[in-house]
Amino acid sequence: MSSIFLPPPIQLINSEIALKAGVQLSVLRLDLMHPSVNGNKWFKLKYNILEAKAQKLSTLLTFGGAFSNHIYATAAAGKLFDFRTIGMIRGEETLPLNPTLQFALEQGMQLVYLDRQTYGQRHTQELQEDLKQRFGEVYIIPEGGGNSLGVRGCLEIIPQTANFDTVCLACGTGTTAAGITLSLHPHQKAIAFPVLKGGEFLNAEIDRLLNHYLPSGSFAPWQLVCDYHFGGYAKVNQDLLRFCQNFALEHHIPLDYVYTGKMFYGVMDLIQRGFFPPGEKLLLIHTGGLQGNVGMEAQLLKKTFKFSNS
Numbered sequence: 222m223s224s225i226f227l228p229p230p231i232q233l234i235n236s237e238i239a240l241k242a243g244v245q246l247s248v249l250r251l252d253l254m255h256p257s258v259n260g261n262k263w264f265k266l267k268y269n270i271l272e273a274k275a276q277k278l279s280t281l282l283t284f285g286g287a288f289s290n291h292i293y294a295t296a297a298a299g300k301l302f303d304f305r306t307i308g309m310i311r312g313e314e315t316l317p318l319n320p321t322l323q324f325a326l327e328q329g330m331q332l333v334y335l336d337r338q339t340y341g342q343r344h345t346q347e348l349q350e351d352l353k354q355r356f357g358e359v360y361i362i363p364e365g366g367g368n369s370l371g372v373r374g375c376l377e378i379i380p381q382t383a384n385f386d387t388v389c390l391a392c393g394t395g396t397t398a399a400g401i402t403l404s405l406h407p408h409q410k411a412i413a414f415p416v417l418k419g420g421e422f423l424n425a426e427i428d429r430l431l432n433h434y435l436p437s438g439s440f441a442p443w444q445l446v447c448d449y450h451f452g453g454y455a456k457v458n459q460d461l462l463r464f465c466q467n468f469a470l471e472h473h474i475p476l477d478y479v480y481t482g483k484m485f486y487g488v489m490d491l492i493q494r495g496f497f498p499p500g501e502k503l504l505l506i507h508t509g510g511l512q513g514n515v516g517m518e519a520q521l522l523k524k525t526f527k528f529s530n531s
């Protein structure tokens with residue numbers, strides 16, 4: 222099943238800022254593995270899909286917001302691997318559908334909307350039983366693919382051949398950060414950048430995921446850098462937008478505004494502040510998410526338009 226995917230290339234970045242700081246910068250391009258099932262979301266889905274097959278379940282049911290990369294990837298993976306898919310979407314239906322949900326629908330995903338209160342119950346046994354009553358025998362994948370099978374897939378993200386001291390990645394649920402940390406050598410280190418406000422809670426969450434996976438606690442060091450959330454999940458400002466545009470122009474690497482843009486911004490800022498010692502080799506994980514830019518840019522345009530009209 223992995224043969225459908227291209228091995229992610231590692232791209233060396235020629236950056237003046239990094240050069241000046243004596244830091245080597247490379248990017249692992251998970252965004253290039255597949256046109257639609259890409260980024261870290263594929264790794265989080267992989268063992269869930271294998272488990273669904275092992276349990277002989279032919280329907281995947283999962284949860285996400287209206288712009289969710291996970292919904293997008295699950296819909297595409299379902300089509301690719303012959304599963305029926307059901308997406309439980311947070312909030313009310315908005316028509317016309319945004320590009321994310323339109324794509325999911327085109328892949329054959331059934332979209333079902335949950336009001337925010339019910340959506341809040343998504344982890345409860347009760348709601349999951351309800352859903353099985355309603356949709357039959359389904360394999361339930363938690364929001365974002367954030368379970369221990371998701372962690373397991375993320376152990377496979379970094380290729381054996383990669384040569385680096387510190388890996389940097391954007392962080393939502395912490396599942397990817399946990400899997401990547403588990404795959405490191407003891408002399409390496411992970412830095413995770415939460416993209417939501419108050420990301421400090423992820424310290425406990427990542428700890429939990431790590432210890433669940435490896436109770437001995439013998440994994441490489443890791444840390445959170447919580448200063449680059451830009452006001453919260455999916456919040457952006459001019460500074461971030463400009464950074465992403467410039468980065469794409471200069472290095473020919475497109476970034477998404479929700480995850481990778483914030484992490485790359487954070488890393489470049491930390492380099493400028495002398496956070497990393499000279500000689501340090503950094504590997505930045507491009508976790509994908511570019512599909513979300515289309516909907517995001519449309520929304521930003523609408524806002525600018527409203528703004529200039531008022």
Ligand SMILES: *Cc1c(COP(=O)(O)O)cnc(C)c1O
Nearest residue numbers: 393394395396397480508509510
């Ligand atoms: C979901 C996502 C993340 C965050 O992954 P977690 O495992 O939830 O921390 C990072 N980058 C992109 C592009 C994503 O879609």
